[in-house]
Amino acid sequence: MRNELIPGAARYFSAGKGITRIEPGRATFQINSEAEARKAVQENAAHRADIIKVWVDEREGKVEKVTPAQYAAIIDEAHNRGLRVTAHIFHMDDAKGLMRAGLDAFAHGVRDKDIDEETVSMFKARPYLTLTPNLPDRGVKKDWSWLRAGLPAAEFAKLEEANKDNPKAQAFYGIQARNLAKLNAAGVRVTLGTDGNRPWGPHEEMEDMVLAGMTPMQVIVAATRNSAGFVRMTDAGTLEAGMSADFIVLDANPLDNITNTRRISSVILRGAPVDRAQPVR
Helix, strand or coil: CCCCCCCCCCCCCCCCCCEECCCCCCCCEECCCHHHHHHHHHHHHHCCCCCEEEEECCCCCCCCCCCHHHHHHHHHHHHHCCCCEEEEECCHHHHHHHHHCCCCEECCCCCCCCCCHHHHHHHHCCCCCEECCCCCCCCCCCCCHHHHHHCCHHHHHHHHHCCCCCHHHHHHHHHHHHHHHHHHHCCCEECCCCCCCCCCHHHHHHHHHHHCCCCHHHHHHHHHHHHHHHCCCCCCCCCCCCCCCCEEEECCCCCCCHHHHHCEEEEEECCEECCCCCCCC
16 A cells, blocks of 8 residues: 555555553564664564654553663664654653653653653754644543534443543543644644544544644644644645645634634545545455
8 A cells, every 4th residue: 555546545654663661462573672672663663664663651550661761772773774662651751751762752641740941842842843732532521413423322421422621631632732832832843643443533633733722723724734744745735736635625724713724615635536435346
């Protein structure tokens, strides 16, 4: 699929196999030394991964973290091969260590506490750094009516059954929302991503980013220009001469309300309308 333009389908990029410590049941490179860390990068590079991903997270105490020496080796090996590194993190102290080691991007924001001024300053001193917030569920009951027409009745019922207020989730979202607001205000480059496989996830994420303090235009830029640039799509992400004609036509202005991104009239991909009633094969 790499570099293949499939009619009606998005382009494909891969981080290859992620790199973790020993974690049974996960399909990752599981390392215990700096040498193994470098070998994992080398194998990903041999398979032409577009970026290297490392998990620096103890999974609520269930596993050991990739150590500073190990992630420094990963970053060094990747950079020597022209590859960037993104990190899955949880704690602010790990974010600081990774930045000092030369990390290129964060696959989540800091989630354990409100970031301090040192963290903000470290981001500002590294204008190449990219943050993909991957905000968690806000923990509030939502109006899912906009999804009803596109989901089987049983799936929609399951979604509604879990649709309730959750104070613990609200507090968890609050930490990350405040951290995103601080870094966005500091001018950090933000992209759009989701931490799951729900097809409507990007629409949820855009709303959550606005509720965290970003403007609708900032979120649209994050979702288009910044995200395309992050995966090095030089012919997409903006509407201008010479770029691929990839865009959606909406029935309402998302600058008035970011949830208007859900009011899709048509989808144009590489200059051709997409038949949204037909599955991609």
